[in-house]
Amino acid sequence: FFLVLEVGCVERIIIYSVYSNRSFQMKGLGFCINGGGWHSSRRSRMVKYSMNPDTSWDLVREGVRDFGAQYGIDVGNYLGEENPNGVLRPANTRDGSLRLFGKKEEDVQVTLYRDPAYWCPYCQRITLQLEHKRIPYRMRMINMRCYGPKPEYYLEKVPSGLLPAVEINGKFITESVDIMFLIESSFPEFNPLLPKEGTGLDAPYLVRALMSLERDCFGLWCQWMFRPFGSEANKRAFRRGLDAWSQALEKIDNSGPFLLGSEACLVDLMAIPFFERYTATAVYWKGFRIREEYPAIDRWMAAFEHKIEAFRVTKADFYSTVHDIPPQYGKAFSDEGSEEFRRFVDGLDGSWTLPMSALDDNYPEEDRSSKGSELEYRIEAAASVARNAEKIARFALRGVGKRPRTVTAPLADPDATPGNHITEVEHALRLIIILLISGETELDTTQIEASKRTEVATSLAYLRDRIGVPRDMSFGSARQLRAHINRFNEILLGAPAWEELSSNLAVKKA
Incomplete structure (x- = not known):
């Protein structure tokens, strides 16, 4: 359990863990409580968490960072701080990102043209090879055609627009297999991936x-x-x-x-x-x-x-x-x-609800690609929202805006016009961050007007269905964020109203 011990404090909040007997200072988050009494060791009445709607996102980010530090978790990586020498984190990469592996930028001889969503398997091949061999490279992000237009400079190089492509010391090449063999021949000293002669293998x-x-x-x-x-x-x-x-x-x-x-x-x-x-x-x-x-x-x-x-x-x-x-x-x-x-994968059978079930042999998908604890997943999800919250709120509002169909991907709306209520959606994101980092499931949502709640919930459901792995965050964190969005909407609308609305908003099966 977590108990707030300082009320209405703008400068800091202390969250107290009954089980660990530790207190955690979260500077700047401006939490407050509605609901009455509390005690240093147990609750006497239900405590509801809230946050000042005017709390700046810089303060929220600082608070999430401080909270992670209390558990020895470096939140900077989740807040978008790019490290060209560290572990690749797709959510932090952008057009022009560098991967250096301890080398200098002038050592970069390879430019990889790939999709920004990390969904192209042929691009993944090349990424795996470059990362495994630790060859310094630069990324240029090019849309897959079904998700949006390609830049003219790329079409001049590759009229078909196909991905991936690689430029090595001025030599431009397409087709993933050809690229992989060219990389092997160009960088034989970097962790060779072909069997050597004399190994007994033809x-x-x-x-x-x-x-x-x-x-x-x-x-x-x-x-x-x-x-x-x-x-x-x-x-x-x-x-x-x-x-x-x-x-x-x-x-x-x-x-x-x-x-x-x-x-x-x-x-x-x-x-x-x-x-x-x-x-x-x-x-x-x-x-x-x-x-x-x-x-x-x-x-x-x-x-x-x-x-x-x-x-x-x-x-x-x-x-x-x-x-x-x-x-x-x-x-x-x-x-x-x-x-x-299908219902499990699409979150329609309760797999995106709190409390979350462990992924074990009874489930079709196991969390084998992440090493984090549930707490780290929640902190990653909170930081991933906080890092670009203003843009995320506008993106979510596409769910209640105008969405002309200009691309073939059903979940992509690159030319959408967002709806209104940006202030309310941003406040909702702040409250979802509270849910994620506190581990609690009670919130004070009274500052979101009743007349705007359905549109806020619809916007958040739109966001939930477009959380991409690994583009936005890890699998474990995506599960947490999807489930916490659902829990927030249930708190916001009440369980019966949210159940009715969510059945109409459920993503169509692929």
Whole structure:
């Protein structure tokens, strides 16, 4: 439990943990209490948390930073402080971002042109390679066509507009496989990813064979997911592809979890972005759990999640994956028996409600790509909102504004005109931050006028459905923020009214 011990304090708030007997100063957050008495060891009446609507976002950010520091959590990373030498954090990258790995900017020879949402599997291939080899590079962010227009300078270089592309010392190249081999040949001294001669492996033949097998799996996946007929036959064909991949993992070199042993090779990095997508889509549209059915594939993917940091931080959650796939590949077709999984992934079965259930073997998706505790996830979510709160509020108001359809992605509205009530939505975001960092579920929302509450709740639901992993935050933090938005709307409107409204706002299945 957390008890506020100073009331109406503009300069600081002290949150007291009964269990840990520690107090935490949160300077500048300007919390206040409505609801009456409290006691230093237990509540005597219900305490409701609130915040002054005039509290500046700079003070909120400072307060979240101070709160994290009390637990030894460096919140600066979550507040958008870019570190070109630290762990890649997609939410902090932007057009022109550098990855230096301890080198200087003048050492950068590579420019990667990639999508800003981290949803393109071909771009992910190149990111994994550059990060794994620790080659300094610069990022240029280019929209995928289904999410918005591409800049003219890029179309002059690549008339097709396709991604990714790489420029190495003035040489411009497209096609992810060609890029990966060029990087290997240009930087052989940086953690080589191809087997060396004399290892007992017929390297060129083996690499070509594995690349062919990887593309076979991709073609069979497309056939099963995106064809409206022959589902059982297409499933059997896809399973044969998975059988072959599983056998390759088990038989080529059994000294480690990767294709060629204990260390990832180039083909591992080529394949893993697609298997990430196979596992999510097979569950969502077909009710088929690849990792449960194929232990060797599960061990291989788990090795990436635990050993390859670049994969862990660029891996999407199922929700982001299944909603970004159709704009890229076309409509997918669902099989009987998948409805339960779709409802789970889309947060329609209580999976986005408080208290949050642990993700275990009973769930189709496990939180294997994050290392944080629930508290750290909540702090990351709070900081991610605070860092760009003014822009996030305007973005959320697209939910009650005008949304002309100018792109094919259903959840993208780049040309939307936001609605009104910016002050109320910003105040709602402040209160959601209180929910996240306090761990409590009681708020005073009286400062949001009753006549504006439905539009505020609608705006927040719009935001909830567009939280992207890894673009905005980690999977664990996205789950927390989605659930806390739902809890806030329940407090704001009352449970019956929110239940009725939320059924009308629920995201359509991908």
